[in-house]
Amino acid sequence: MRNLLMKVNYDGTNYDGFQTQPKGNTIQDRLEQAIFHLTGEELKIIASGRTDAGVHAYGQPFNFVTSSQIPLERWCLALNARLPQDIVVTEAREVPLSFHSRRGAKRKTYRYTISANRFPDPFQRRWQLHHPVKLDISAMQQGLIHILGTHDFTSFASRKSTKTSHVRTIFEAHMEIDRTMCRSDSTDQGVIHTYITGSGFLQHMVRIIMGTLINVGEGKFQADEVAGILAACDRAAAGPTAMASGLALWSVEYDDQTNG
CATH class of the missing domain: 3.30.70.580 (Pseudouridine synthase I, catalytic domain, N-terminal subdomain)
Structure with missing residues (x-):
C-alpha cells in the first residue's frame, strides 16, 4: 500500500x-x-x-x-x-502511511482578490470581487493589522459554525496592489490581493474579515473599530460575508519532511 x-x-x-x-x-x-x-x-x-x-x-x-x-x-x-x-x-x-493532509497542516494561506477598477475584467471576473466605488485602501490595511495574533474569531465565523472553539492564530496578513491594469486619468485603484496566513480558519472566516474590511474602505467602519468587532465575539458586530468568487486557498504548509 x-x-x-x-x-x-x-x-x-x-x-x-x-x-x-x-x-x-x-x-x-x-x-x-x-x-x-x-x-x-x-x-x-x-x-x-x-x-x-x-x-x-x-x-x-x-x-x-x-x-x-x-x-x-x-x-x-x-x-x-x-x-x-x-x-x-x-x-x-x-x-509515509501516517501522513494526514488535514491533521498535518501547520499553516494555511488564503488570498482574497478585489478589483477596484472602474470596470470589471471579463477575463478575471470568476476570480475577483468587483468593487468600482472608491475604497480607502490605507484604512483597510490598518484594519487588517488588528486580526493578527491569537483571538476568539466568533465575530468572523458563520453562525452555522459547529466548531467547539473559535480560537485561531493569524500569523501574517498583508495586502498587495497590482495597478498594471489601471487606465491613465481614471478612478481605477487596481487589483487588491489580501493574503491571510493562519493556523486554521473557521467557516466563512476570511470572507467575513474581507466584508468587514470593505466596510472600512467604504467609511462605514473606522480601521480601529476592527479590534472592537473582534473582541465582541458577536457575528452581528462584523460586516457582511464577501462573495466567494474572490477567495482562493493559496498554500498549505507542513513539517519539513512532508512539506506540501
Whole structure:
C-alpha cells in the first residue's frame, strides 16, 4: 500500500465546494471518480481542508492510500485526462502511511482578490470581487493589522459554525496592489490581493474579515473599530460575508519532511 500526496488547482465557480455532500457536485466527488476510473478503487481522499461553494484553490493538498502501482510520474496526466478542465492535479508524491493532509497542516494561506477598477475584467471576473466605488485602501490595511495574533474569531465565523472553539492564530496578513491594469486619468485603484496566513480558519472566516474590511474602505467602519468587532465575539458586530468568487486557498504548509 502507498500513501500518495497530491496537489490540485481548481476553479470552484461551478462546484458546491470541495467536500462531498449528499446532493452536491464537489471537487472531492470529481477527484474520487477520476481515481476510480483510473485504478478501479473506491476510496475517500483526505484534503487539507474544505472550501465553500464558489471558492477556488491554487494548491489544495490531498492524500489517499492506494494499492495501485502506477508510477508517480504518470498520476497527474492520467487523472487530468479524467477530470474536467477546471480541475487540474499538479503534483504527486509518496509520503509515509501516517501522513494526514488535514491533521498535518501547520499553516494555511488564503488570498482574497478585489478589483477596484472602474470596470470589471471579463477575463478575471470568476476570480475577483468587483468593487468600482472608491475604497480607502490605507484604512483597510490598518484594519487588517488588528486580526493578527491569537483571538476568539466568533465575530468572523458563520453562525452555522459547529466548531467547539473559535480560537485561531493569524500569523501574517498583508495586502498587495497590482495597478498594471489601471487606465491613465481614471478612478481605477487596481487589483487588491489580501493574503491571510493562519493556523486554521473557521467557516466563512476570511470572507467575513474581507466584508468587514470593505466596510472600512467604504467609511462605514473606522480601521480601529476592527479590534472592537473582534473582541465582541458577536457575528452581528462584523460586516457582511464577501462573495466567494474572490477567495482562493493559496498554500498549505507542513513539517519539513512532508512539506506540501
